[in-house]
Amino acid sequence: MKRLLTALVLAAPAPVIAAPTLSMPPSAHATAEEVRPLESYAMPIGPWHDGKLPAIEVRGEVTRTAWRIREGDTTTLAVMNRLREQLVAEGFEILFECESEACGGFDFRYSTEILPEPDMHVDLGDFRYLAARRDAGATKDHFSLLVSRSADSAWVQMIRVGAPISDPTPLARARFTADDAAADPERSVTDTLVALGRVVLDDLEFASGTTSLRPGDYRSLAALAAYLNEDRARHVTLVGHTDADGPLEANVVISRKRAEAVRRALIDRFGVNPDQIATNGIGWLSPIASNMTEEGRARNRRVEALLTAPR
Template identity: 25%
Template structure:
């Protein structure tokens, strides 16, 4: 997570124009841990897709509604729109902070640009923004629509396109910043976490476990497989278990919760018990089969209480049925 140099951490609320008006994050949003917001911003819109295509534009506009250089990718896409209310900051200041933060976290900057008047064809211009958002349309209505609706006091805009190779896979970050009006700065941050396989059946390795623990404080134990509606580990889980053991033995002082999750199908009591039994099965396997000290692992089940995605789709439910290792 980024730490802003020379700033203080802020919570989810901000006094705006007076001591009465207060802006807050909209309900039901969770900030992506990969990138920390600019102090004073609030989340006004968010849309998360477990798996979808995304076109990352890396070059200027080359023709009518056309960009010549694209990276076509797919994976988990998290789109979060922030607003900053007030006249004490400029879009260029917020842009520069995000650029510095990405560079300090060893992201490769593969495209960047600002346009004070939004004219021209370069990255960050109004044309560029229009083409990229046509290629990656906003599928959920909300305040993010301000990106393409100027006002009489609209100012400049800027875009940063960044890439990072992580143990858990490639990640792309696209930051759009625009001066919507003299007292409103909008920022859309798109994060694309490239997945090797849509099914998520690739077993996690020790390096990826360490990367996610360091970055998020938790890791989804991909490759752990149970019999249908049971807490019986299948033989396909062995590579994942061995990777977990490798990580635990390399980090002997770390303690963890093993947390089971389910989708929302079935009764609450059934899912709570199933998730707890599955967490216990993983902990028991690590302790009894591989000799990990029992005091290092504390199993719990939370059933459907902490979904990673909506339970309305098959892919969402599939992702919600998981076991995580959470650092104490």
């Protein structure tokens, strides 16, 4: 188990505190680490709204770290949940958390501080953010997490602001397991959704060149509908994806319309409450296979269901 170790001793006398050390899965490796003795950081504490991103300016020692986790189908939800558990166990208060569109999507991503590629990667259709604070005597520890994905990896950015730190205190109270890395092929649609936070609805068929869902008995929709109808507090976002054939703008439109077609089927055929289902489409921005082969392009043309918080 790898741990994020951040430590710095300043020449000038200053109070020191224990810094969070987050347990990471074995396949994780740090892509960037930067420590500034005294700097400020505008930490987002709300979603982008009305042209603004709510943030608090915090000052102190600033540590910026990025990690790449090469574990196939590990979801942003699974990664964030494990890191969140560790922060809470260490006494951090969660100030704000959001995912993708609820954060503000494109506007949020480009209004907050993110380490550049190739150190950190952010998929506009699949990222999660968390801001936390911990009282540390006369000072406070502020901590932000940003988790996203690429085709073969999860990515984590951590920014910590506070007093100079002493020896790190492990937060290894939550373990990453094989369940976080990949879906079991024997799992049902709902089991995969609950375990990993998302599932590809892989039996859907759309009429060639259109956004219309072909008539048929789709096991994935029946299972998803049963899951949602069982508890009205459950919510999902349907996200449409395309292959890389054609311009992004046109593919985003197609992907959104296909996600909406699936939503209509869940509502009209299975009686799901419309308030439980949101939709989005991101074109070819989040491939799960190579677009250089027909097999890969077919896999990339898909609709996924993502667990989301009630709005």
